[in-house]
Amino acid sequence: xxxxxxxxxxxxxxxxxxxxxxxxxxxxxxxxxxxxxxxxxxxxxxxxxxxxxxxxxxxxxxxxxxxxxxxxxxxxxxxxxxxxxxxxxxxxxxxxxxxxxxxxxxxxxxxxxxxxxxxxxxxxxxxxxxxxxxxxxxxxxxxxxxxxxxxxxxxxxxxxxxxxxxxxxxxxxxxxxxxxxxxxxxxxxxxxxxxxxxxxxxxxxxxxxxxxxxxxxxxxxxxxxxxxxxxxxxxxxxxxxxxxxxxxxxxxxxxxxxxxxxxxxxxxxxxxxxxxxxxxxxxxxxxxxxxxxxxxxxxxxxxxxxxxxxxxxxxxxxxxxxxxxxxxxxxxxxxxxxxxxxxxxxxxxxxxxxxxx
Ligand code: 13P
Ligand code: SF4
Numbered sequence: 001x002x003x004x005x006x007x008x009x010x011x012x013x014x015x016x017x018x019x020x021x022x023x024x025x026x027x028x029x030x031x032x033x034x035x036x037x038x039x040x041x042x043x044x045x046x047x048x049x050x051x052x053x054x055x056x057x058x059x060x061x062x063x064x065x066x067x068x069x070x071x072x073x074x075x076x077x078x079x080x081x082x083x084x085x086x087x088x089x090x091x092x093x094x095x096x097x098x099x100x101x102x103x104x105x106x107x108x109x110x111x112x113x114x115x116x117x118x119x120x121x122x123x124x125x126x127x128x129x130x131x132x133x134x135x136x137x138x139x140x141x142x143x144x145x146x147x148x149x150x151x152x153x154x155x156x157x158x159x160x161x162x163x164x165x166x167x168x169x170x171x172x173x174x175x176x177x178x179x180x181x182x183x184x185x186x187x188x189x190x191x192x193x194x195x196x197x198x199x200x201x202x203x204x205x206x207x208x209x210x211x212x213x214x215x216x217x218x219x220x221x222x223x224x225x226x227x228x229x230x231x232x233x234x235x236x237x238x239x240x241x242x243x244x245x246x247x248x249x250x251x252x253x254x255x256x257x258x259x260x261x262x263x264x265x266x267x268x269x270x271x272x273x274x275x276x277x278x279x280x281x282x283x284x285x286x287x288x289x290x291x292x293x294x295x296x297x298x299x300x301x302x303x304x305x306x307x308x309x310x311x312x313x314x315x316x317x318x319x320x321x322x323x324x325x326x327x328x329x330x331x332x333x334x335x336x337x338x339x340x341x342x343x344x345x346x347x348x349x350x351x352x353x354x355x356x357x
Pocket of ligand 2: 095119120121122148207208209210235270304305306307
């Protein structure tokens with residue numbers, strides 16, 4: 001069997017049908033935003049809580065996280081940060097799998113989220129029953145799942161990886177002669193397979209945001225901006241990844257924008273990242289990669305509808321009332337902690353070897 005041919009059981013499996021919500025960006029007058037930020041700052045202090053935000057969330061939430069000793073980062077660092085901090089409550093602004101990962105690693109802490117409706121299409125597209133049955137058919141494969149999965153799917157896995165660590169983990173597994181079940185993102189899986197040459201069976205999930213970036217339209221845009229470097233998140237289709245100067249996690253993209261000797265960048269990832277890009281690489285120009293062809297329409301238009309649900313008002317409500325607490329079955333926590341801890345230890349050892357820990 002060719003390493004990346006979809007498995008027979010996968011071809012038979014129908015991906016769940018779900019409604020992608022509209023992306024609703026909250027627009028408020030500056031004075032109102034300032035007042036909400038002040039209230040949230042006070043609550044964080046009163047409740048001994050820290051704000052852990054993803055780069056795709058509201059710019060003011062990111063600013064507040066930075067100002068109050070919280071963290072703004074990619075999913076790997078979000079997971080790591082929660083384990084290092086003393087605070088009793090983590091206010092996780094992102095999507096549900098990020099809150100669940102925080103709970104799995106810190107079961108004694110309260111993990112609150114602005115909303116429990118913030119899903120992820122990769123998580124929705126990989127339900128535990130179907131995934132577990134699929135794994136049962138390949139008992140000798142190592143099960144490697146992306147962070148963007150439910151706690152139950154992680155509990156079924158040998159390894160959890162993030163976009164910033166997937167290639168290194170799979171390279172190591174390949175060196176050990178392992179065959180791999182990969183889930184859920186087919187594009188990231190194809191990219192990892194192509195980078196490592198590993199023998200991988202891919203679950204056929206996709207991110208509703210990154211899947212919409214268009215290779216042909218990107219080519220046209222590159223002709224308009226011939227000096228621009230192209231930065232791509234690996235959840236994007238191969239036709240987009242092929243044109244990248246740098247393929248990386250959200251942190252990798254920000255680092256590249258800061259370090260590369262270029263003034264213009266075309267960026268193929270959620271546009272929430274532009275907040276941090278402009279803050280850390282001021283004076284440089286960032287251009288959104290195209291999501292729709294001339295006659296096509298985009299569903300997410302490069303902004304995750306679920307990430308956009310994290311508003312200042314909902315964050316305040318969660319801290320004021322203790323609403324939207326993430327709870328995970330202790331038996332699942334016990335099993336899901338192993339693949340996540342493995343990754344944290346692996347990346348820590350790699351940093352040590354590279355001399356920057
Ligand atoms: P990162 O880990 O690169 O931040 O990616 C998370 C994510 O959900 C991307 O869509
Ligand atoms: Fe999931 Fe895509 Fe949203 Fe990231 S951007 S949380 S992968 S739906």
